[in-house]
Amino acid sequence: MTSTPSVLFVCVHNAGRSQMAAGFLTHLAGDTVEVRSAGSAPADTVNPAAVAAMAELGIDIAGQRPKILTSDAVETSDVVITMGCGDTCPFFPGVSYRDWVLDDPAGQGIDAVRPIRDRIKILVEALIAELVPVAR
Template sequence: MPPVSDAPKPSVLFVCVHNAGRSQMAAAFLTHHGQGRIEVRSAGSAPAAGVNQAVVAAMAEVGIDLSAQVPKVLTPEAVQASDVVITMGCGDACPVFPGKRYLDWRLEDPAGQGVEAVRPIRDEIEGRIRGLLAELLPRG
């Protein structure tokens, strides 16, 4: 077991337009693989009414339940409270604050697609999350 640290947890915010697909998958994977070591948020610049059901199904295939998740609106406070902001196609709608690390992950949008089309997007997101974890939580 790693030693307990007084250092604050790194915090990551995932942003896409509807907060119904890509950002929900990324947040779920980071929460799952981060095992409580990272503060995770997700939001959308124009949130949908619900999470994409093909995304819910694709994530269920890998043991992650998104059925209770609700898209959230992007606020300046969420950006300010985050160390890393990862955008996924929200363009100019994402507020920019000095001192934050911004990454733009260009990923296909799962909106309107079936679970077969969502699986490769899900798998790419999980790979990127594993890389992000290696950066944020270097082994000591």
């Protein structure tokens, strides 16, 4: 792993789960981690319920846009976290793969998205504890 680890969050539409995870990691880890997100079949826009749920916690993901998953993005990441993209994520030796099983917020209202958001926050906090050394 490089001195600044890179994390790629991947879900199908890159509009909900992966965007919230990237928002949390950027907000909580700052520049100690390089953060990316992508989707195997990106939507046109980020899920408005995900944007609203994150805004409730003071994290603005409204300016983000769904991006297509590329082999280069996977190959140049230290950690790839999939969230329901199945077998569409290419495999490269040396990359650490994780699968976070999370409900899909697509088509859901904010009341359904909040618990997904809260679970993602817990997972991101654990990831930060693993990837970012504590200053001594």
